[in-house]
Amino acid sequence: MALRRSWLDSANAPDCDFPLNNLPFGVFSVGDSDLRCGVAIGDRIVDATGLEAAGLLRADPQADVLDAPFWNDFMELGPAAWSRYRAALTAMLAEGADEALQDHIITHSVQMTRAALHMPFRVSEYTDFYSGRHHATNVGTMFRGAENALPPNWLHIPIGYNGRASSVVVSGTPVTRPHGQIKGQDDAAPRFAPSARFDIELEIGAIVGQASDGLISVAQAFDNIFGYVVLNDWSARDIQAWEYQPLGPFQAKATATTISPWIVTAEALVPFRTSTPARETPLLDYLTEPGPMLYDITLEVGLTPEQGTETVITRTNYAEMYYSAAQQLAHHTSSGCPMRVGDLLGSGTISGPEKHNRGSLLELSWGGTEPLTLDSGGTRSFVEDGDTLTLRGHAQGDGYRVGFGACTGTVLPARR
Amino acid sequence: MALRRSWLDSANAPDCDFPLNNLPFGVFSVGDSDLRCGVAIGDRIVDATGLEAAGLLRADPQADVLDAPFWNDFMELGPAAWSRYRAALTAMLAEGADEALQDHIITHSVQMTRAALHMPFRVSEYTDFYSGRHHATNVGTMFRGAENALPPNWLHIPIGYNGRASSVVVSGTPVTRPHGQIKGQDDAAPRFAPSARFDIELEIGAIVGQASDGLISVAQAFDNIFGYVVLNDWSARDIQAWEYQPLGPFQAKATATTISPWIVTAEALVPFRTSTPARETPLLDYLTEPGPMLYDITLEVGLTPEQGTETVITRTNYAEMYYSAAQQLAHHTSSGCPMRVGDLLGSGTISGPEKHNRGSLLELSWGGTEPLTLDSGGTRSFVEDGDTLTLRGHAQGDGYRVGFGACTGTVLPARR
Structure with a gap:
């Protein structure tokens, strides 16, 4: 499989850990702010908690699953939901995505260098x-x-x-x-x-x-x-x-x-x-x-x-x-x-x-x-x-x- | 130490597992009801969740700790709170306790034989x-x-x-x-x-x-x-x-x-x-x-x-x-x-x-x-x-x- 190009240039570099093909899940904070769920893309972190709260990207139409600082509730939804969420986020970040959407993403994201990273999930055992x-x-x-x-x-x-x-x-x-x-x-x-x-x-x-x-x-x-x-x-x-x-x-x-x-x-x-x-x-x-x-x-x-x-x-x-x-x-x-x-x-x-x-x-x-x-x-x-x-x-x-x-x-x- | 006598007769039998000296903590339900925190005394279970909700016996004046079906939040309060709570409940159940209090306890308790028992705490590890x-x-x-x-x-x-x-x-x-x-x-x-x-x-x-x-x-x-x-x-x-x-x-x-x-x-x-x-x-x-x-x-x-x-x-x-x-x-x-x-x-x-x-x-x-x-x-x-x-x-x-x-x-x- 080849690189999926993003409108975010930093994600397209061949030595970038976080191209559009990846979209890994983490938990971050900026300064003294609350911990939030995030997705890495290029040199930025998309605020998944913020996108959910704003109704722009929801894993579950019925309930918030990213309002706590870990991905466990999201995992509970199961493989079909994992895949749907990833596909929706991919579309929003892909080259050619609607410009209004791009603006939303930029609003709901931070430079990775500004963020502190935390445990991405609660370890059960x-x-x-x-x-x-x-x-x-x-x-x-x-x-x-x-x-x-x-x-x-x-x-x-x-x-x-x-x-x-x-x-x-x-x-x-x-x-x-x-x-x-x-x-x-x-x-x-x-x-x-x-x-x-x-x-x-x-x-x-x-x-x-x-x-x-x-x-x-x-x-x-x-x-x-x-x-x-x-x-x-x-x-x-x-x-x-x-x-x-x-x-x-x-x-x-x-x-x-x-x-x-x-x-x-x-x-x-x-x-x-x-x-x-x-x-x-x-x-x-x-x-x-x-x-x-x-x-x-x-x-x-x-x-x-x-x-x-x-x-x-x-x-x-x-x-x-x-x-x-x-x-x-x-x-x-x-x-x-x-x-x-x-x-x-x-x-x-x-x-x-x-x-x-x-x-x-x-x-x-x-x-x-x-x-x-x-x-x-x-x-x-x-x-x-x-x-x-x-x-x-x-x-x-x-x-x-x-x-x-x-x-x-x-x-x-x-x-x- | 000798038996502490309770106004609840069944608690005073020499072969009873749950005299006033004991007061162990569990979680129970009756029929299809929700799970609740309870304390065993004689042949009854005192509904600790109910006593807390009614304001009759609180472990923490600031927050409910028995509104979930496990004793973990209570444990978080620490040894001084554990001891205070047990002393207060002992006074309510002891021979000579105020009759109005006795009525409250009877209202907020069930026959043990009617109850199903559940895990008393969430096991962390x-x-x-x-x-x-x-x-x-x-x-x-x-x-x-x-x-x-x-x-x-x-x-x-x-x-x-x-x-x-x-x-x-x-x-x-x-x-x-x-x-x-x-x-x-x-x-x-x-x-x-x-x-x-x-x-x-x-x-x-x-x-x-x-x-x-x-x-x-x-x-x-x-x-x-x-x-x-x-x-x-x-x-x-x-x-x-x-x-x-x-x-x-x-x-x-x-x-x-x-x-x-x-x-x-x-x-x-x-x-x-x-x-x-x-x-x-x-x-x-x-x-x-x-x-x-x-x-x-x-x-x-x-x-x-x-x-x-x-x-x-x-x-x-x-x-x-x-x-x-x-x-x-x-x-x-x-x-x-x-x-x-x-x-x-x-x-x-x-x-x-x-x-x-x-x-x-x-x-x-x-x-x-x-x-x-x-x-x-x-x-x-x-x-x-x-x-x-x-x-x-x-x-x-x-x-x-x-x-x-x-x-x-x-x-x-x-x-x-």
Whole structure:
């Protein structure tokens, strides 16, 4: 698919994250104003709350759904309404749109640089998966040796655990280095101390846009996913190593999970669908994909020290996943677990086959034994205080891109 | 402490769960009426929503907090308001209260037998701990042998994992036997089938009544807990065995968690405070209890087959826990994890030292090798379709008890 041209010139630049083909959903404020729902186009944010209140663009003719600062009520309306809304907004923003309409849009929009961005939706619950084969193999090799790298269930189940929704924050929120129980292999007892192995995990988050009760098919799960964000699942490796047996990660993953501020809709990603890899071990029927349900999304991570310039420390692609978000969601419902609008599913760390494709510092520095060299000098095994981590993603079209905006966080020193 | 006498005779019976000393908070409806907040007293439910609307008893002079069918907004007001409200209601219900007041209460109350009970609060997030030493030892012995029964971190950390809030249901809700991936030790591959080892876990749930951001002390955590419920963490042991490594239980615990319908306040339990056991291994400072923060609560489980009478299959006590809910909550905040009003913390399965004190069928039948004999005939290793499981708890005072009401669930056959 080619670029859809907008009358807003900034949306037509080939390296713009937010062309007319994208129209991602976020929440913004300007100065001390109230938080409002917005849609990104070029270098502007369309005030969707304002358009609704003015009667110029309504998702639901009966009720306001954008009068609260999150997109959950809009999601409740379902896929047909999502699609209609997007089509109507596309028509208003497309080259050749009525000039009076253009004036309305300009009135009900702001320069992106003037706006602060907030959480685009209320997270109901947060689940983090472990569906990157290169990541699971790398971590398994470090922890259990190459022979036992992949757990026996891994090729059968999209392994996941429940995370902590209250810790999900929007890009730009500072992250305080956590304390926790830490015990070195040779220590007699644990101590309570700041994490010395604080790390990132590069992931894509899928947002559940329709509730379900009982097992749903992979096809239904795919339709229930509203959109996607780039996600950084901050992880304290030293806390994790001591706590995670036998019931899994807990406080090591509860400090913060940062998401990019714009929900890129599943509809905007249609041209970039791709298939999960061929299986050497067949999947059970309830996990079989009826079509391509993964996406070709280019990803990278930049690390910027407090004093210094950015080094891109990894480049990878969402297409590396072994399980799609649709498969993860179908599995999530397999026990009868009710899912709700606003549930967030982390893909698991997205590592590629090569060293420079790895999605965490644990892997990039091989457990701290092979520190990375930064472009501005110095090395990194794990994140240091003052470092800013920036995760970026986009799907590349023909002369345009569908971008996610930056997912960024600066690490502050541990308290006291 | 002795019984506080009420002018409502049914509240003064020594075996009544809901004397004036208790006053637990729930949500009820009568017929097709709206859901309302209520307080249990004797054989009646006081309509707290109605008392607030009539201006007869207000928790907050400025705003209605009981006009929605959950106690979360009330919890937001904080411990001083909780205490004031309870004192005012106690005065209205105490022997000798003004007769006009008594008339108001009768007008704004219903017979408990006429009411349906609903979820008493909105669960923000659900965390399940593993803090029963006998339980952890029993399960560890079955899975890893007696030598390695207790994981190395267990005496240092209140081990827990995040559960699934959307699956928490109120007593009386039927529970459908889950499907899941199951793989026997000798099977070449897993299959997708109904769980054949569906089980209960007898627990106490603590309800967080105040939000926090960053590490809080055990003393603060204790003050932040609004109240307690009896909790059944339904568990599919066969699904759990195959899925739980390396990231912990997931779908095995996502079918349902049943709670008793009445929130017994921390204040009502003050006379029953007791200490966690002496430690052979000292705890880190952030987990040290400044006083008795556990409770003496007698617990039992009855199993009633579809055709047959109830067998009490276990009797135990909350005082068996190694970690209190206050210690669990303090640990939960240690990484900086934000906690919110309505967070629910399961204690972990409460098993006592003897076989007949065990809090799960897995333990009672020792992994299915020693089936229980039921009073009405037949045996049980795990829960069968049509079985009703009833968990009960009360704190025993001098001539009265503070009871939780039944936490019950009937298991329906797997779908299709």
